[in-house]
Amino acid sequence: MTDIFDRHYIxxxxxxxxxxxxxxxxxxxxxxLGFADDETAVKAALDHREAEASTGLQDSIAIPHAITKxxxxxxxxxxxxxxxxxxxxxMDDQAVTQIIAMLVPEGSSxxxxxxxxxxxxxxxxxKERQALAASxxxxxxxxxLTGQKQN
Amino acid sequence: MDFVAIxxxxxxxxxxxxxAKALEKAADELGLKAKVEQQGSMGLKNEITxxxxxxxxxxxxxxxxxxxxxxxxxxxxxxxxxxxxxxKKPKAVIDKVSKAVAAREAAK
Numbered sequence: 316m317t318d319i320f321d322r323h324y325i326x327x328x329x330x331x332x333x334x335x336x337x338x339x340x341x342x343x344x345x346x347x348l349g350f351a352d353d354e355t356a357v358k359a360a361l362d363h364r365e366a367e368a369s370t371g372l373q374d375s376i377a378i379p380h381a382i383t384k385x386x387x388x389x390x391x392x393x394x395x396x397x398x399x400x401x402x403x404x405x406m407d408d409q410a411v412t413q414i415i416a417m418l419v420p421e422g423s424s425x426x427x428x429x430x431x432x433x434x435x436x437x438x439x440x441x442k443e444r445q446a447l448a449a450s451x452x453x454x455x456x457x458x459x460l461t462g463q464k465q466n
Numbered sequence: 467m468d469f470v471a472i473x474x475x476x477x478x479x480x481x482x483x484x485x486a487k488a489l490e491k492a493a494d495e496l497g498l499k500a501k502v503e504q505q506g507s508m509g510l511k512n513e514i515t516x517x518x519x520x521x522x523x524x525x526x527x528x529x530x531x532x533x534x535x536x537x538x539x540x541x542x543x544x545x546x547x548x549x550x551x552x553x554k555k556p557k558a559v560i561d562k563v564s565k566a567v568a569a570r571e572a573a574k
Contacts, residue, residue, distance in 0.1 A: 368550075372484075380479055417480065419479065428508050432479060432508075435480040435484045436487045438484060439491065
């Protein structure tokens with residue numbers, strides 16, 4: 316778990332005008348953090364998946380994901396936008412502000428795929444989505460997304 | 467078995483497990499016995515056996531993807547629904563499909 320998601324992969328002070336900007340940011344961070352070696356390829360993979368169907372969910376959450384050879388290590392980034400991102404279709408028409416981005420190497424191990432699956436499956440719980448929206452610090456976001464109880 | 471379901475999405479990574487969990491949870495809350503198979507990035511997860519398939523009143527396919535091993539469900543009423551609807555309104559999906567299947571049977 317810790318190698319896939321970490322407090323350092325949480326970015327709470329961004330503000331995107333559109334999905335393009337958000338994906339460019341995620342791709343840039345993917346390379347900067349050493350998960351991928353090609354920014355353009357990561358962005359293209361995110362766009363490619365989005366073109367099949369929007370990854371917007373409910374309660375302002377979206378779960379874009381990229382599967383590409385350019386990604387060398389699986390990781391989850393959490394990015395929050397101060398303003399809702401227009402033009403990103405969601406299930407309840409609430410604009411996306413909470414982005415859980417999954418970076419997936421081609422041919423990932425079952426263990427890694429399972430961990431990534433668990434991230435999204437947890438978002439079925441309304442309590443989880445509300446806790447995520449209410450979280451203000453990287454520690455809080457980390458605790459919510461990894462299922463750790465805060466005292 | 468009240469019903470069986472299969473979820474599948476383009477990457478098979480995020481929406482597949484979400485929809486499966488949503489349907490399982492909804493079935494539980496509705497007091498229905500169900501099994502939900504995921505056809506995703508890890509292959510077939512929680513695979514439905516031919517016996518389970520044949521004991522089900524109906525099959526919900528939460529996907530617009532090609533589904534593997536459909537021969538298990540020969541003769542079982544099958545309804546395809548949007549995977550996002552399974553995530554957002556799983557109870558409504560089960561209810562609607564259940565009624566549609568009942569109506570279909572009654573018309574026979």
